Amino acid sequence: MRKLALNDEILLSVEKPARYIGGEVNSVMKRRDEVAIRFAMCFPDVYEIGMSHLGIQILYDMFNRREDVWCERVYSPWVDLDRIMREQKIPLFALESQDPIRAFDFLGITLQYEMCYANVLQILDLSGIPLLAAEREEDCPLVIGGGPCAYNPEPLAAFFDLFYIGEGETVYDSLFDLYKACRSEGLSRREFLRRAARIPGIYVPSLYEVTYHEDGTIASFAPTEEGIPAVVEKQVEMNLTDAPYPEAPVVPFLKVTQDRVVLEIQRGCIRGCRFCQAGMIYRPTRERSLACLKEHARRMLENTGHEEISLSSLSSSDYSELPGIVNFLIDEFRGQNINISLPSLRIDAFSLDVMSKVQDVRKSSLTFAPEAGSQRLRDVINKGLTEEIILQGADEAFHGGWNKVKLYFMLGLPLETEEDRREIAHLADKIARKYYELPKDHRNGKCQITVSTSFFVPKPFTPFQWASMFRPGDYLGYAKTVNHEIKAMLNQKSIRYNWHPADVTLLEGVFARGDRRVSAAILEAYRQGALYDAWTEHWNFDRWLRAFEKTGVDMDFYTLRERGLDEQFPWDFIRVGVTKQFLKKEWQRAHEETVTPNCRVQCSGCGAAAYRGGVCVEGSRKVPQAG
Amino acid sequence: MKVRVKFRKQGNLKFIGHLDVMRYFQKAIRRAGIDIAYTEGLSPHMIMSFASPLGVGLTSDAEYMDIELRTPVSSVEAVAALNRVGAEGIEVTGFYQIPEGKAGKAMTLVAAADYTLRFREGRAPDCRWQEAVPSFYAQEQILVWKKTKKSEQEVDIRPLIYGMRCLPESPDTIFLQLASGSAANLKPELVMDTFLGTLGIKPPPFAYEINRCELYADTGTEGSRHLVPLSGLGTEIL
Numbered sequence: 001m002r003k004l005a006l007n008d009e010i011l012l013s014v015e016k017p018a019r020y021i022g023g024e025v026n027s028v029m030k031r032r033d034e035v036a037i038r039f040a041m042c043f044p045d046v047y048e049i050g051m052s053h054l055g056i057q058i059l060y061d062m063f064n065r066r067e068d069v070w071c072e073r074v075y076s077p078w079v080d081l082d083r084i085m086r087e088q089k090i091p092l093f094a095l096e097s098q099d100p101i102r103a104f105d106f107l108g109i110t111l112q113y114e115m116c117y118a119n120v121l122q123i124l125d126l127s128g129i130p131l132l133a134a135e136r137e138e139d140c141p142l143v144i145g146g147g148p149c150a151y152n153p154e155p156l157a158a159f160f161d162l163f164y165i166g167e168g169e170t171v172y173d174s175l176f177d178l179y180k181a182c183r184s185e186g187l188s189r190r191e192f193l194r195r196a197a198r199i200p201g202i203y204v205p206s207l208y209e210v211t212y213h214e215d216g217t218i219a220s221f222a223p224t225e226e227g228i229p230a231v232v233e234k235q236v237e238m239n240l241t242d243a244p245y246p247e248a249p250v251v252p253f254l255k256v257t258q259d260r261v262v263l264e265i266q267r268g269c270i271r272g273c274r275f276c277q278a279g280m281i282y283r284p285t286r287e288r289s290l291a292c293l294k295e296h297a298r299r300m301l302e303n304t305g306h307e308e309i310s311l312s313s314l315s316s317s318d319y320s321e322l323p324g325i326v327n328f329l330i331d332e333f334r335g336q337n338i339n340i341s342l343p344s345l346r347i348d349a350f351s352l353d354v355m356s357k358v359q360d361v362r363k364s365s366l367t368f369a370p371e372a373g374s375q376r377l378r379d380v381i382n383k384g385l386t387e388e389i390i391l392q393g394a395d396e397a398f399h400g401g402w403n404k405v406k407l408y409f410m411l412g413l414p415l416e417t418e419e420d421r422r423e424i425a426h427l428a429d430k431i432a433r434k435y436y437e438l439p440k441d442h443r444n445g446k447c448q449i450t451v452s453t454s455f456f457v458p459k460p461f462t463p464f465q466w467a468s469m470f471r472p473g474d475y476l477g478y479a480k481t482v483n484h485e486i487k488a489m490l491n492q493k494s495i496r497y498n499w500h501p502a503d504v505t506l507l508e509g510v511f512a513r514g515d516r517r518v519s520a521a522i523l524e525a526y527r528q529g530a531l532y533d534a535w536t537e538h539w540n541f542d543r544w545l546r547a548f549e550k551t552g553v554d555m556d557f558y559t560l561r562e563r564g565l566d567e568q569f570p571w572d573f574i575r576v577g578v579t580k581q582f583l584k585k586e587w588q589r590a591h592e593e594t595v596t597p598n599c600r601v602q603c604s605g606c607g608a609a610a611y612r613g614g615v616c617v618e619g620s621r622k623v624p625q626a627g
Numbered sequence: 628m629k630v631r632v633k634f635r636k637q638g639n640l641k642f643i644g645h646l647d648v649m650r651y652f653q654k655a656i657r658r659a660g661i662d663i664a665y666t667e668g669l670s671p672h673m674i675m676s677f678a679s680p681l682g683v684g685l686t687s688d689a690e691y692m693d694i695e696l697r698t699p700v701s702s703v704e705a706v707a708a709l710n711r712v713g714a715e716g717i718e719v720t721g722f723y724q725i726p727e728g729k730a731g732k733a734m735t736l737v738a739a740a741d742y743t744l745r746f747r748e749g750r751a752p753d754c755r756w757q758e759a760v761p762s763f764y765a766q767e768q769i770l771v772w773k774k775t776k777k778s779e780q781e782v783d784i785r786p787l788i789y790g791m792r793c794l795p796e797s798p799d800t801i802f803l804q805l806a807s808g809s810a811a812n813l814k815p816e817l818v819m820d821t822f823l824g825t826l827g828i829k830p831p832p833f834a835y836e837i838n839r840c841e842l843y844a845d846t847g848t849e850g851s852r853h854l855v856p857l858s859g860l861g862t863e864i865l
Contacts, residue, residue, distance in 0.1 A: 001638040001715070008747065009833045012684045017642040025714050251654055253647045305654030337671050360669050
């Protein structure tokens with residue numbers, strides 16, 4: 001039996017002790033003395049959230065295929081255990097071996113959302129790793145960050161030894177090999193980092209220096225040593241079909257958020273919505289072949305025993321073999337009582353048909369994400385969804401028996417007006433009218449339309465990276481406008497409205513486009529007790545305000561300022577394929593309310609074609625090959 | 628075909644709650660390729676019911692779950708298949724065919740349970756408590772205050788204790804046979820707390836390590852008790 005890091009008394013006094021015991025089916029055990037590299041892979045949130053993340057599952061599987069690497073998992077201890085570990089000075093441990101993280105070679109932390117930054121410090125702190133990379137000694141684990149937030153790593157630069165920019169499939173092998181070589185040569189941590197920085201995609205913040213203009217914007221950003229690249233190249237796996245994919249993911253004992261097999265059908269998105277970071281940084285769009293997906297689906301269901309399978313992608317409807325994979329799943333697995341979940345499908349005749357086969361129409365709801373209320377603003381954000389398409393989709397759905405509709409919008413978009421906000425209510429009302437146009441005997445009671453708005457946060461590497469944000473009072477005013485207008489609608493009793501709080505948005509905004517100076521505020525807020533900021537019950541904006549004030553970091557500088565077209569951004573040293581020039585042009589076109597066609601309709605020359613693959617070469621794929 | 632599965636829940640898996648054990652078996656049965664029957668209707672679920680939920684922190688050598696098969700499978704094969712795909716800590720030890728019909732359900736049959744109880748390291752009372760066990764058990768009446776939703780009342784737990792003694796082979800381990808199930812149920816901690824109370828000892832929190840050793844049905848008639856392990860009501864599938 002594996003000896004646990006926590007004793008019975010602790011485990012029986014905390015909520016859900018199963019979070020901390022490991023031993024799940026398909027978790028990987030190796031012998032400590034038989035591996036050269038021990039890697040602790042961390043999602044800095046609670047177990048049920050962290051275990052639901054596909055990226056970690058892919059890397060966990062890929063790393064453990066190497067005989068010389070043992071990759072284990074670690075998540076944020078929940079607040080109850082966090083307190084006990086501090087009181088009793090218990091070091092944070094990995095789930096598989098239950099060994100302290102401090103003894104590992106690497107601690108990899110995935111950065112999926114900004115509100116986990118305080119938890120990053122919690123992980124380091126409980127592990128007994130100095131929070132500042134500069135204070136770490138030779139035998140400390142190397143702390144490496146990755147994931148979407150690593151596309152602007154600067155607010156966290158002080159806390160990480162390295163960042164991996166892009167998709168994990170490509171250069172981890174080189175990094176591990178380099179690490180082994182450096183260790184056998186007895187080289188220092190510093191020397192390893194110096195060499196690692198030359199691997200494409202690896203960013204070592206301590207080897208770069210930033211200077212600032214008097215107005216606070218960046219004057220220069222450059223390596224401090226010869227031979228360190230000035231530009232860090234995003235890593236992309238260009239052959240997804242043959243890339244490693246976990247055949248036997250870990251099966252948690254606890255019910256986690258994503259308690260199912262997840263089949264990633266493609267990466268990237270052809271749409272080019274101007275607010276969407278994922279749509280830009282994961283370019284070019286690449287698909288997995290239908291044959292490999294079928295094989296993965298079968299094996300993963302067999303090896304996990306999950307009773308549900310879900311497709312994963314940014315926009316499943318754009319997958320070129322969607323009918324093929326959906327029909328396969330239905331034909332193959334419906335008879336085995338396996339649920340099929342089809343998120344991110346555009347509502348049309350095909351999707352309604354397959355959804356009626358895989359779900360209970362009366363209980364389930366349809367989701368539209370128009371993102372903006374008016375056609376004008378939808379053109380500004382390049383959301384190619386028209387009112388006509390939405391109403392037609394809703395009409396077909398109502399005829400098909402659905403009566404619940406969810407609508408997602410953003411507020412606080414650049415160039416948004418009061419009228420655009422009111423249009424949200426009008427659109428919801430028009431959808432309700434469609435429903436009540438049905439003959440009474442075709443209706444299934446009242447329809448339920450749920451309108452949700454979130455406040456827009458401008459992200460790096462998007463055409464809206466130049467946009468300014470607003471004050472909390474402004475944001476709440478926008479939500480009030482929508483609420484007020486909905487109450488004035490004919491069908492207001494069929495429409496429910498939810499909106500998010502505004503203060504979290506501001507903090508996200510600071511982190512998303514922050515620079516190295518923001519790290520002081522993060523450190524201070526953590527010292528004052530910030531933790532689990534993504535959880536409403538633990539969120540405390542005043543604590544953050546105090547931390548910003550104490551450290552003299554001006555939030556407004558990062559949120560309220562509209563950035564000049566020629567400003568150098570903290571993240572400009574990263575090359576993602578999509579060029580700054582293209583983003584500028586898109587920012588311009590947003591002002592002109594001009595739509596840019598998607599990648600399959602026409603190439604707009606975003607720059608991702610430099611990767612020579614995916615949707616960028618689809619046209620030529622159809623050309624018959626000679627010989 | 629109705630089947631009763633017997634399994635052990637040991638080691639670190641004592642930290643897994645009852646609902647998670649259920650989820651564990653739903654997935655394990657699929658991995659093992661056992662063709663289980665589902666309920667009819669819009670959202671079919673596996674036909675599966677457990678004899679008696681085990682509290683978090685307790686281990687067990689005798690947990691029972693009843694399922695229904697669409698395709699029969701031999702006991703030997705099924706036990707091997709479930710253990711091959713299983714997690715360390717859960718070990719399937721039996722797979723028995725049981726009679727059809729609702730009356731035979733494990734959940735309704737449970738009448739008694741065996742437990743062994745030890746003190747966690749460093750938490751045993753500092754006295755020869757073992758010597759007091761026989762006289763405690765010899766009492767005709769053992770009154771305890773039990774809290775109900777509305778009030779507190781004194782009840783006699785002695786009729787619900789069917790056996791209590793220190794194990795000859797391991798004198799620091801106490802064996803208890805107690806009423807269990809929906810008709811009458813007595814928890815081993817309560818018996819032990821009451822016993823130690825008579826010695827003037829208030830045990831510290833988390834004092835006991837408890838293992839459930841068997842679950843019984845009562846096949847006796849006319850008030851005479853005849854306890855049979857739940858597995859004893861089924862037959863091996865060849």
